[in-house]
Amino acid sequence: MKLRVCVRLKCLWFYVCPQERRREFEANLEKEGLELETEDKSDSKDHKTYFLKIHAPWNVLAKYADILKIKVPFKESDFPHGREVPLEFLSCPFRLPDSIIHPQPDYFTSPFDKNKVEFFLISDKSTFFPPSTRNRIVYYILAHCPYYSEGRKDREKTGIKRLLSNGTYTAAFPLHDVTRNSEPESERYNLYKHWARFLCFYKEQPLNLISKEICDAEVGGSILMCPLCDKKCPFWKLNSTCLSSWQSHLFDNEGTVFFAIFMGIWVTLFLEFWKRRQARLEYEWDLVDFEEEQQQLQIRPEFEIKCTNRRLNKITQVPFKCARYSLSAATVLFWISLIVACIIGVIAYRLAVYAAFASIIKDPMRRIQLVGRFITPQLATSVTASCINFVIIMILNFFYERVAIWITDLEIPKTHLEYENRLTMKMFLFQFVNYYSSCFYVAFFKGKFVGYPGDYSYMFGKWSKLRNEECDPGGCLIELTTQLVIVMAGKQLWGNIQEIVLGRCCKKEGSRWEQDYILLNFTQLGLFYEYLEMVIQFGFITLFVASFPLAPLLALCNNILEIRVDAWKFTTQFRRPVASKARNIGAWKEILNAVAILSVVTNAFIMAFTSDMIPRMVYLYAISRDKSMKGYISNSLSVYNISQIPKTNMPEENWYDNSTVTCRYRDYRYPPGHMREYDHTMQFWHILAAKMAFIIIMEHVVFVVKFFVAWLIPDVPSDVKARIKRERFLIQEYLHNYEVERLKLQLSASFITEPHSETTLTPDMTLTSDKLEVLSEC
Incomplete structure (x- = not known):
């Protein structure tokens, strides 16, 4: 036994x-x-x-x-x-x-x-x-x-x-x-x-154990739009984007503003209550003041081995490792540049392939097949580009994980905590750029630098013939939603499939140590990847929630499945991990705080520049005479003379009535014949001022509420503070009483053996029997 x-x-x-x-x-x-x-x-x-x-x-x-x-x-x-x-x-x-x-x-x-x-x-x-x-x-x-x-x-x-x-x-x-x-x-x-x-799934976690005008045939059907690309793209009718505009309006409405504000405040509540929960667990698991002990005692063996013959800094007495840090920083910058290059490549793909899809699908309203009414060049390009981008993300993740570990080992961090924090910052910085850069492009750059017919902007200059992308008349929000759904859902689905496939059912034969030996090894960085996955997911549901309000629901469903998959792995597929202690989640806490602050800024900019809400509000309250949205679509589209379009921009085939002399495009510019022909109108500047005012007001409102909530909710519950103080007081009291009792026993034993002698406590201090009673009463 x-x-x-x-x-x-x-x-x-x-x-x-x-x-x-x-x-x-x-x-x-x-x-x-x-x-x-x-x-x-x-x-x-x-x-x-x-x-x-x-x-x-x-x-x-x-x-x-x-x-x-x-x-x-x-x-x-x-x-x-x-x-x-x-x-x-x-x-x-x-x-x-x-x-x-x-x-x-x-x-x-x-x-x-x-x-x-x-x-x-x-x-x-x-x-x-x-x-x-x-x-x-x-x-x-x-x-x-x-x-x-x-x-x-x-x-x-x-x-x-x-x-x-x-x-x-x-x-x-x-x-x-x-x-x-x-x-x-x-x-x-x-x-x-x-x-x-x-x-x-509903049980607690046992932590102690482990637009109508566009679709109208008389309005949208009568508006001829200018080509969206050179040569291959035809003129098209506005009501061909009826479906995508309706989908965009599901998320692009006034309610989204309040939801974005609510999410900005919710993030603060989440982090504050997490801090309270963390403080409670920190006390219950005896982790108060553990970080200092860990820094001093748990030195990595690799540091002790490799940092013996290095030249020390005369002031700090720390080994010089500038060359290693320089190589590490250069490697991180190289891989981030590689991500940016890949994103530029995907953008170039979108620009080049859009024309191909446009020539195949042509004008959706002229297609007889049912599929033609639902697939537009924009949608086809966005979906395929998002899928390609997702594949690139997974490939780059595979390589960079190994590179990040290699360059962190190269820096030779002193403690395990320092090692994990450095690796955490490298991996998060890389994955932040890897996962979110395409979303930032769609949200803040696509459709913003297009130009206008006769003076279009090109990605690499006119010689490249890659004209910058335009957004639908309803805005780019639906494309951002598509990008988020594919990347976020694809990442979650792939992660769960990978975890299940990599797991293996082990035969329950042989001794217990043989059964455990054939299980998968739970490495020191096992939980690191779980944290990284959750923080990336946290970024998706906070940074871009204004464009996809269903992201939190998607994350909740994923986490219900994720917890069960992880629980199954830990109880059946992995060896028992070596126990280790940590006072908190380390660098992840600061990363979550930074993402929470950044989310307020990104959502404010999404509502202002990606959403079509501000132009609609300006039209409703400043332009419309009857204070309705009637006429908004025509107001938001500028007019261009078809005869002035250069031959290089004209479509190869004309699918429009030759009697039409003008086409429309998405911008606020003066019409042909005006003294300031094709310059921005005053309405453009009013809308821009309204967007900037909205960003400033929304950010200040949310930040004031966030900081007030953070101040109002203490990080450590009052009962936990009292327990910590009580424990420290009792340690001092009990240790004092314990030392006094032990000293009395020692003195008593000394008096029994030598009743008339003095008991020496220190070289210059003695304690006789007449002082014993006074000592015991202290």
């Missing part, structure tokens, strides 16, 4: 290779006090694999718990257990039963001191340290233990990571709990049954 407990709680396992390094490493592990036990290869399923079991006895656990300053209970909490959410009874259907959660009493905790064992609440040494602490301590020893003999020293030969990389061992991992039906009390079994199943 003792061996079974030891195996389940204290062990990591190895598959063994080269003998010399293995012998030295295992000898040094035994010197550290670990107990080793090797399973014979004849007992393994393939009769070739050795499994080395490592046990950590009490003295080793106590020693390293002291070194790592691991917090353990010293007194049961006298605070009433409070919930952060009021009306607790409403959440009962969503909570897991106590028989599954096994709620533990609250304790006040203090860093462990092996010389003051009696101070802590130790009822059973074999279960005092939880499994997470045990495997964390063992892995810390493995990561810092050398594999050279005592007579010679080689700093390069240190740690289990290097032994895994050079083939000495093929795996190192802690064991899972038993998941057989015969032992349903296993935490892993309960997690699989009550968390990983899709039908449990």
Whole structure:
């Protein structure tokens, strides 16, 4: 029975290779006090694999718990257990039963001191340290233990990571709990049954366990529009965009403004309540002030090995690594430039292929086939370009993940926290540009630098013949929505498919260590990619929510599925990860705050420049005589004389009535014959001023509310603050009483052996028996 407990709680396992390094490493592990036990290869399923079991006895656990300053209970909490959410009874259907959660009493905790064992609440040494602490301590020893003999020293030969990389061992991992039906009390079994199943999606997360005028035939059908590209694009009727204009109006309306403002405030509420939840978990999981300990104690073995012979800065005493940082920055800039080049390539594709689609589809209103009425050149170009862009995104992600890890390793960060923060910034910066750059192009650049008939703007100059894209008469918002749907939904779908396909159902044969050995390895960066995925999703539902209000709903559906897929992976497909601690989500918190602030700016600009809301409002309140939208479409389109269109811009075939002498285009310019022919009208400048005023007003309103809400909601709940203060007070009080009692016992023992002698406390201070009573009353 003792061996079974030891195996389940204290062990990591190895598959063994080269003998010399293995012998030295295992000898040094035994010197550290670990107990080793090797399973014979004849007992393994393939009769070739050795499994080395490592046990950590009490003295080793106590020693390293002291070194790592691991917090353990010293007194049961006298605070009433409070919930952060009021009306607790409403959440009962969503909570897991106590028989599954096994709620533990609250304790006040203090860093462990092996010389003051009696101070802590130790009822059973074999279960005092939880499994997470045990495997964390063992892995810390493995990561810092050398594999050279005592007579010679080689700093390069240190740690289990290097032994895994050079083939000495093929795996190192802690064991899972038993998941057989015969032992349903296993935490892993309960997690699989009550968390990983899709039908449990409504349960809590067990964190402690893991336009009408356009469509009118008399209005839109009578307006002839100028060609949207050179040569291949014909003249077309405005009502051919009836469907896309109707779709655009679903999201481009006055209600979208209030929704965008609401989302800007919601982001702040989300982050503030997350901070409160984080503060509560930080206290419950003994992570208060942990970051400072981590910075000082958990130095990466790679830093200790590689930063020994480097020239130090005379002032900061930090090794010079300017060359490495310069190479890292240059690599990041190169890959970001590569993304921008790919986006430019996709834009060039849109410009070149649009003409091809236009020549095939021609004028949708002249097509007899049903498909021709629903597929326009703009839609076909937008969908295919978005799909190509998505494929490029996935390919670049695959390569840059490896490049980011390589250049971060090159910088040799000192601690694990510093390593993760640097990698986080590189990966997020890259993926921000990778995922959002195409959306920024559609939102803020497409249709803004078109020119007008007779003076069009070209992407690479007129020689390229790639005329800048125009937006539909209803605006570019529907194209931005299409881009978001394809990229966001495609990313989520691909991610879930990839996670399911990469998972594998393992055969439940052989010993427990063999079953765990064939599971997938949960790397140190396993959770990093989960955080990255959620933060990118957070950007999609905040930065561009004004163009796609359904994005939050799409994200919610994805997360319900994502949680079940992840739960299934963690409980059935992955080895048990090595326990590690972190006070908070690190650099991700600052990234979320930055995205939240940027989202206010992007949504304000989308509503002002991408949406058609401001021109409509200006027309309604400043132009329209009867205060209605009648005549708005004709007002928003400028007139151009067809005879003045250069031959290079004219279509090869004319599908219009030759009696028509003018065509319309989307802009606010004076008509032909005016003294300021084709210059911008005053209405253009009024609309521009209204857009800028809207941006300033919306940003200030949202920011004022955001900062007020952030000030109003404290980051740390009041009961958590009180618990922390109470715990610190009790640590001082109990430690003082503990030291006094221990000193009294020492003095009493001294008086029994030498009743007339003085007990020396320090070289220059003595304490006699007549002072003992005074001391005990202090």
